[in-house]
Amino acid sequence: MKPRNLIRIALGVLTAIGGFLDVGAVATAAEAGSRFRFRLLWVVALGTLCVIFLVEMVGRLASISQHAYADAVRERFGFQFYAWSLIAEFTVDFLVLGAEIGGVALALQLVTGIGFQWWAIPVAIAVWLTAWLGTFSAIENSVALLGLITLVFVFSTISLHPQWRELARGFIPTVPSHDTAHYLFVAVSIMGAILSPYLLYFYSSGAIEDQWSEADLGINRIVASVGMGFGSVVQMGVLATAALVLAPRGIRIEQYSQIALTLSEPFGRWGYYLFAASLGIACFGACMEQALETSYVAAQAFGWNWGESKRPAEAARFSIVYTISIFSSALLMVVGIDPLKLTMFSMALTALMLPIVVVPLLVLMNDRRYVGEHTNNWFSNGIVGAVLALTCVIAIVAIPLEYFGG
Amino acid sequence: MHLFRDVLDSQIVDRDGRQSGKVDGLLAQLRPDGRPVVVALESGFPELVRRISVRVGDWTAALGRRWGIRRGEVYLIPVSRVRDVGIDIDVDLDASETPLFAWEHWLREKVVRRIPWSGW
Numbered sequence: 001m002k003p004r005n006l007i008r009i010a011l012g013v014l015t016a017i018g019g020f021l022d023v024g025a026v027a028t029a030a031e032a033g034s035r036f037r038f039r040l041l042w043v044v045a046l047g048t049l050c051v052i053f054l055v056e057m058v059g060r061l062a063s064i065s066q067h068a069y070a071d072a073v074r075e076r077f078g079f080q081f082y083a084w085s086l087i088a089e090f091t092v093d094f095l096v097l098g099a100e101i102g103g104v105a106l107a108l109q110l111v112t113g114i115g116f117q118w119w120a121i122p123v124a125i126a127v128w129l130t131a132w133l134g135t136f137s138a139i140e141n142s143v144a145l146l147g148l149i150t151l152v153f154v155f156s157t158i159s160l161h162p163q164w165r166e167l168a169r170g171f172i173p174t175v176p177s178h179d180t181a182h183y184l185f186v187a188v189s190i191m192g193a194i195l196s197p198y199l200l201y202f203y204s205s206g207a208i209e210d211q212w213s214e215a216d217l218g219i220n221r222i223v224a225s226v227g228m229g230f231g232s233v234v235q236m237g238v239l240a241t242a243a244l245v246l247a248p249r250g251i252r253i254e255q256y257s258q259i260a261l262t263l264s265e266p267f268g269r270w271g272y273y274l275f276a277a278s279l280g281i282a283c284f285g286a287c288m289e290q291a292l293e294t295s296y297v298a299a300q301a302f303g304w305n306w307g308e309s310k311r312p313a314e315a316a317r318f319s320i321v322y323t324i325s326i327f328s329s330a331l332l333m334v335v336g337i338d339p340l341k342l343t344m345f346s347m348a349l350t351a352l353m354l355p356i357v358v359v360p361l362l363v364l365m366n367d368r369r370y371v372g373e374h375t376n377n378w379f380s381n382g383i384v385g386a387v388l389a390l391t392c393v394i395a396i397v398a399i400p401l402e403y404f405g406g
Numbered sequence: 407m408h409l410f411r412d413v414l415d416s417q418i419v420d421r422d423g424r425q426s427g428k429v430d431g432l433l434a435q436l437r438p439d440g441r442p443v444v445v446a447l448e449s450g451f452p453e454l455v456r457r458i459s460v461r462v463g464d465w466t467a468a469l470g471r472r473w474g475i476r477r478g479e480v481y482l483i484p485v486s487r488v489r490d491v492g493i494d495i496d497v498d499l500d501a502s503e504t505p506l507f508a509w510e511h512w513l514r515e516k517v518v519r520r521i522p523w524s525g526w
Contacts, residue, residue, distance in 0.1 A: 065493060067417075074428065075415050075493070079454055082415075133523055303417050303428035303449075304510070312524040316513040319524075369493055 009222050015144035016227020017151070017234065022286030023103035024096070024193035024350075025235045026279060027343045030259040032186050033242025034251055035179070038162075038170030041236055043187045045171055047194030048232035050387045052225050053380065054358070057365050058200045059220035062207035065370040069204040071300040072370060073360045086301050088353040089197060090294065095346040096198070097290040097325060098332030101127070102339030103283030106256045110276040120333035127287045128326045132319070136209040136308040139292075143285040150278045153237030156266040160244045167240060185401040188394050189344055192351035194232070195391070198293045200357065205296040209309060217374065238262070256340055287326070295321040351398045354391035358384065407491065409444065417494045418449060418483070418501070426501035430454040433482060447488070447495065449506060450480030475512045481505045 032040035058069045065072060074082040104127075105119035130139060176183050203224075212220065241262040242253075251258055256279070263271030263278075292308055298321045299306035305315050312319035332342065362384050365376040376384070407413070409432060418426045431448035452470060456463025470478025481504060483497055490496040501507055518524045 067493060071417065075417065076411075078410070078415050079428075079430070079457055083458055132521075133526070299425075302451075303425055305425045311526050312518050312521070313514055316510050316518045319518060320513055 005219065009219055011141060012219060012223035013227040013230065014148065015140055016223055017148065017231045019144040019147055019285050019289065020228065020231025021147065021150045021234050021238070021278070021282040022193070023099050023279075023283045023339070023343050024189075024196070024347045026103070026238055026259065026282065027253075027256070027340055028186060028189045028193045028347060029235050029238040030242040030246070030262065031253050031344075032190060033239040033244075034246035034253050035186065036176065036183055037243040037247050038167050038240065039174060039176065040183070040187055040190060041167070041170030041239060042173045043190045044194065044232055044236050044239060047191045048228060050383075050390070051194055051199065052228045053383045054195070054200055054361065054387065055203050055228060056221055056224035057361055057376070057380070057384070058204040059207050059212070059224055060217060060374055061364055061371055062204040063212040063216050063220055064214055064372055064374055066208060066213075067370065068201065068208050068296060068300050069364075070201050070297045072364050074301055076364055076367065076370070077360055082301065085353070085356050086297065088356065089201070089297055092346060092350050092353060093198065093290060093294045093297075093325065094329055095332070095342060095349065096196075097287060097294070097329035098337070099339055099343040099346050100283045100287040100290055101326075101330050102333045102337075102342065103256075104280050104287065105333055106339055107276045107280030107283065110257060110260055110279075111273065116339065117334055117336050120330045123284075123287075124326050124330035127284065127291060128323060130288060131291055131308070131322050131326070132312055134308070136206070136292075139288055139308065140206065143281075143288055146281045147285045149274075150234045150282050151237075152263065152267075152274050152278055153234055153241055155237075156263055156271070157237045157240040157244070159266045160241065162240060162244055181401060181404040184397065185348070185404075188351050188398050188401055189347040191390075191394055192347035192349075192354075192398075194235075195354055195387075196350055197353060197357040198290060201297050202289050202293040205293070205300070209307060214372075214374075241266075254340070291322040291326050294325040295319070345402070348398045348402045351391075351394045353395070355388060355395050358388050358391050362388065413444075413447070413491060413495065416491075418447070418506070419494045419496050420499050420501035421489075421497070422500065422502075424501050426497075426499075426504075426506045427481075428454075429495060431457070431480070444485055446482040446484050447497075448480050448482055450476065450478075452478055453480045476505050476508045479505055 061072060062068050101120055101123050102116060104123045105116035108119040109116040245262045245265045253259060260272050260275040263275040267274055295318045299318045304317045306318040307315055364370055414429055414432060416429050418429060420426045427449040429447045430450055431453040432444050433446040433448055434442040435445050437443055452463050452467035455466045467478040487498045488495060489498050
């Protein structure tokens with residue numbers, strides 16, 4: 001393999017790891033670990049396996065057809081179908097971006113003691129400035145590489161010397177006899193956090209931004225599998241650290257500041273600041289992805305010229321959409337909505353819309369006009385079918401679980 | 407070719423390779439022998455909304471006529487201007503000179519250019 005390709009793969013894998021964690025992943029994993037110790041590790045593993053397949057497919061679709069996922073869905077399924085997906089996506093984007101901005105604001109609150117509401121607008125300005133001035137590759141590489149700080153959760157798990165046998169048992173699906181509704185609610189929220197539709201839209205748009213072609217299918221496969229695979233290890237680290245630090249003390253998470261305690265045990269006073277840095281950087285990266293994804297989806301839905309590597313004046317509609325979305329979502333934090341509650345609610349809502357996002361993949365990945373000879377084989381179609389069935393079950397139980405277990 | 411599957415909702419690409427909107431509707435005329443023939447591709451938000459609800463589409467057009475940059479106009483691209491129908495629809499037009507780019511130009515001049523560093 002050419003050295004240039006090796007560097008691209010390494011960069012892609014590192015950005016996938018650094019960009020894996022966001023406010024939803026931190027909150028749901030910490031909640032899972034503190035309440036049910038390692039018993040929900042299997043959900044993280046299952047969600048990651050699903051997302052690896054889906055992300056590889058949308059990357060393949062974009063590399064060959066030069067059309068991002070949102071673009072292709074509207075074209076192939078028509079606006080009557082896509083309109084529902086679009087409305088749902090904008091609603092979820094608005095809420096999740098608010099939660100991500102809240103994550104950065106909370107990290108600043110942990111460090112400064114000044115309430116997160118006061119940080120919402122400065123954070124929004126920083127996110128907007130980065131999007132306004134940055135190019136796609138600069139943002140992708142710098143923010144996501146900084147996100148490698150989140151690996152601290154993996155080191156903390158190791159340094160806490162867990163009982164590896166008990167941890168490994170967490171990968172076997174079980175349902176506890178007590179708190180079952182809450183257990184299932186957290187499981188659904190974890191799936192919502194991992195299987196985010198925005199990831200599919202963002203990843204496929206990123207493939208176009210990075211000018212991937214048929215020659216990059218190998219890179220796509222490695223980035224999707226190795227990058228996402230290792231990325232999930234970071235989320236498992238959050239879960240395991242919470243299980244080792246919070247669960248034995250019976251601490252139930254009601255605020256993000258409680259999650260900060262997880263790193264205080266292995267790393268002392270520095271752990272608190274490491275948590276704040278991890279949360280802040282991970283959420284800042286997620287803010288960028290979320291805001292850009294809203295613009296990608298809007299531009300692709302209506303056929304506008306788009307691209308983060310274009311100057312704002314060259315793609316005015318694209319730039320205005322992320323500008324409006326960043327500042328309107330920040331208002332959710334300004335008015336004082338609790339970021340943790342907003343995160344958990346958004347993750348369950350995300351789970352609700354998963355089927356309409358996944359179902360077009362079954363058709364698109366078998367349409368030779370889009371993917372040429374690289375159509376799905378029976379195994380890949382089986383996987384999409386299984387993921388679709390899983391997302392349907394999740395969507396059906398999400399709202400009842402939100403009521404009974406949330 | 408299936409008009410609804412292959413043409414409707416496809417990306418319009420102008421002669422300079424610019425993404426210039428989607429095919430939001432198709433305009434057909436009845437020939438003397440009673441058979442319909444597509445004469446133009448339509449692109450415009452009211453037409454798009456009409457496909458979901460005619461009434462809401464009409465409201466959108468009325469709002470557009472009063473406040474919109476395109477005055478609620480749906481832009482018609484004659485079929486004679488269509489060069490190729492693939493995943494995208496290639497048209498022999500300079501889209502930046504047509505209403506397809508009216509919003510882009512308005513936002514660029516009235517909003518984006520007034521914000522610092524919009525052209526880096």
